[in-house]
Amino acid sequence: MKHLTAPSVLAADFANLQRDIEMLNRSQADWIHVDIMDGMFVPNISFGLPVVEAIKRYAAKPLDVHLMIVEPDRYLKAFADAGAAHITVHYEACTHLHRTIQAIKDLGCKAGVALNPHTPVALLEDIITDLDIVLIMSVNPGFGGQKFIPNTYKKIQQLKALSEVRNPDLFIEIDGGVNLQNAADLVTTGANVLVAGNFVFSSNDPVQTISSLHDITPTKFV
Ligand code: DX5
Ligand code: ZN
Numbered sequence: 001m002k003h004l005t006a007p008s009v010l011a012a013d014f015a016n017l018q019r020d021i022e023m024l025n026r027s028q029a030d031w032i033h034v035d036i037m038d039g040m041f042v043p044n045i046s047f048g049l050p051v052v053e054a055i056k057r058y059a060a061k062p063l064d065v066h067l068m069i070v071e072p073d074r075y076l077k078a079f080a081d082a083g084a085a086h087i088t089v090h091y092e093a094c095t096h097l098h099r100t101i102q103a104i105k106d107l108g109c110k111a112g113v114a115l116n117p118h119t120p121v122a123l124l125e126d127i128i129t130d131l132d133i134v135l136i137m138s139v140n141p142g143f144g145g146q147k148f149i150p151n152t153y154k155k156i157q158q159l160k161a162l163s164e165v166r167n168p169d170l171f172i173e174i175d176g177g178v179n180l181q182n183a184a185d186l187v188t189t190g191a192n193v194l195v196a197g198n199f200v201f202s203s204n205d206p207v208q209t210i211s212s213l214h215d216i217t218p219t220k221f222v
Pocket of ligand 2: 033034035066091175195
């Protein structure tokens with residue numbers, strides 16, 4: 001599967017959100033990554049439902065909603081109604097993960113699970129066939145602009161091995177500290193969705209930066 005790019009609007013200019021969404025529409029971005037932080041699951045608050053609805057009014061690409069919130073079941077329908085095409089919840093925030101995943105699918109959305117850097121891939125063994133997306137956090141969630149954690153490569157290898165046997169269509173999404181220095185290695189290792197926030201929005205030409213991420217080809221050796 002050719003990899004996809006999913007710029008994160010967490011790094012957009014919130015005072016010019018319409019402009020930035022229209023830039024993403026013109027770009028080679030495949031998904032628009034939307035980070036929801038509640039100040040409980042993570043120490044930061046990003047934005048909530050009215051902002052997602054506003055993004056949806058202008059977005060021409062699927063909204064890939066990443067819920068960094070406690071008890072996400074309370075808000076699944078609200079995010080689906082606000083325009084989420086994909087809803088990813090954190091493994092660490094879900095006591096009844098199987099039920100949560102079915103609820104997301106019943107809403108007509110693709111269902112994802114995110115793993116914090118300390119959470120082993122092996123814990124997904126009994127849910128992997130139910131998932132559309134696994135998001136591997138390559139930084140500790142809560143903030144954009146952090147440094148990529150290299151142990152992520154091992155987790156991608158493990159997830160790729162699991163998905164080849166049990167769920168070949170799985171999206172393996174990497175989130176945090178992605179840039180042109182690690183993108184080729186990530187894709188070579190098995191990632192097929194690259195989220196990038198600061199690397200895109202802090203660049204001089206975000207459309208071109210997205211194209212560069214889009215155009216990378218797997219390398220032979222990691
Ligand atoms: C971090 C968020 C990320 C963030 C990535 O908690 O989940 O999606 O926006 O930002 P960068 O690419 O700047 O690390
Ligand atoms: Zn995210």
